[in-house]
Amino acid sequence: MKKRYEINMTKGPLLPELLQFILPLMLSSMLQIAFNAADLIVVGRFGRPHSMAAVGATGALTFLVFGFFFGLTNGFAVITAQRFGAKDYDGVRRSVAVSTLLGTAATGLGMLVSLPFIEQLLRLMNTPDDILANSVVYVAALCWGTAATVFYNLLSCFIRALGDSWTPLLFLVIATFLNIGLDLLFIITFGMGIAGAAWATVLAQALSALFCLLYIRRRFPLLCPRREDWRFDAGFAWEHLRVALPMAFQFSITAIGVLVMQEEINRFGTVTIAAFTAGARIEQLAVQPMFTLGIAIATFAAQNYGARRLDRVRTGVTQCTLISVAWCIVSGIALALFSRPLVGIFIPVDSEPVATAQAQNYIYMTAALFIILGQLFIYRNVLQGIGRSFMPMMAGGAELVVRIAASILLAPVFGYLGVFWATPLAWVGATALLAAAYFTVSRRFDSGTEAGEAERPRSRLRGFRRDRLRLYLLRLRYRLGLLPTRALKQPEK
Secondary structure, eight states: OOOTTOOOTTSSOHHHHHHHHHHHHHHHHHHHHHHHHHHHHHHHHHHHHHHHHHHHTTHHHHHHHHHHHHHHHHHHHHHHHHHHHTTOHHHHHHHHHHHHHHHHHHHHHHHHHHGGGHHHHHHHTTOOHHHHHHHHHHHHHHHHTHHHHHHHHHHHHHHHHTTOOHHHHHHHHHHHHHHHHHHIIIIIISOOHHHHHHHHHHHHHHHHHHHHHHHHHHHOGGGSOOGGGGSOOHHHHHHHHHHHHHHHHHHHHHHHHHHHHHHHHHTTOHHHHHHHHHHHHHHHHHHHHHHHHHHHHHHHHHHHHHTTOHHHHHHHHHHHHHHHHHHHHHHHHHHHHTHHHHHTTTSOTTTOHHHHHHHHHHHHHHHTTHHHHHHHHHHHHHHHHTTOOHHHHHHHHHHHHHHHHHHHHHHHHHTHHHHHTHHHHHHHHHHHHHHHHHHHHHHHHHHTHHHHHHTSOHHHHHHHHHHHHHHHHHHHHHHTTOSOGGGGSOOOO
16 A cells, blocks of 8 residues: 555646655755755864865865765665666565665774775865864764664665655654754864864764654564565675665765865965865755756656666656756756855854955856766756666766866966866766766666566576576487486476
């Protein structure tokens, strides 16, 4: 029986179903901006550019670490959504169990790898000496709280896999207000400085993950594995990793490019770091809704792929493209017109005119190519939703190459503006590859090739192939005189 919190996107009018799913995601995106910006706003207003630069200089490094986990958890949820679309509810519970086990292992490994090398990585990024110590403190606190981030994202992804985007919105509201409140408490009242900002983020996510877990246990029985579901199945685990690892590496590859870009920006000093940090956060005003639109099309594609409704996958891409283009035009114009007051949220524009002007230049450059970025999110996520995560990973590699090349080659000629151009140029390179991959797969929809693969889970498909091989070997043995005729008879029903 369909629950009120589940949205089955495999039937019914397409656009209303999409909008019903997308609306809370759009609201979530705006709250996510507030959540991510809370540390910067509080720290920036009290510590001025140096304090905000200490947080901003860590952005690429934290993206490298947590981007991997974000891609991993979203990849796990693709399999969960596919099983839900195929009405394989036992498979849904098994998917939740194996995803939890894999997520726990990845969390421990990630902390083991990241914590000992924080200062070395920040030095390699040319982090200025006057902000290095604070940057190390901030990143270390976030890394100690990796488990909170991973399981908050994982639980939210499970819920969205069933078509419910409203409940994750609720928990994001809770996390956002907790983060802002704890920022003010730790930084202003307790005087913890940048460490307080980091621990506020960790604690807010930990509490929200706990609330999310309690809610799932009470209202989402389909997402509560039974004892037998926790038996580890290597083949089923690989089915998840086959989709999730390319998604995770795609984020990591992108993050490496951002890391190199951040290293080049750090060469220009604290003012440029603060400007880039403010501009990048304002860019998220437009980028985050595009990103959540990508999450929507990934879930939509996964459910319909599992249900063998490939016609709806293609129609959904068309509808989301129209929404994305409209949003990109409106948001790009709005950010360009109101760039100065928006920068003023992070930087005192009157006392920091140089940082303000540099932040505005970054906004102008990126806003001009928002339409390209919007398509990047759509093509990448629809491919991931149908289990084709290799090409998005390769597109991430192309983005890495373009971003690094542009940052290194353009900086000596155009200064900080050359580094800023690396971001939109990377979007162009990645989108070109993803568009080619999507339209190649889309043509297979018409031929029926994809439908044949979507008809049953891959584990069953492998079993089918094994049965055919076994029958072939039996026939071969009979023809060689090694098997009596009765061995080939079909069993009586």
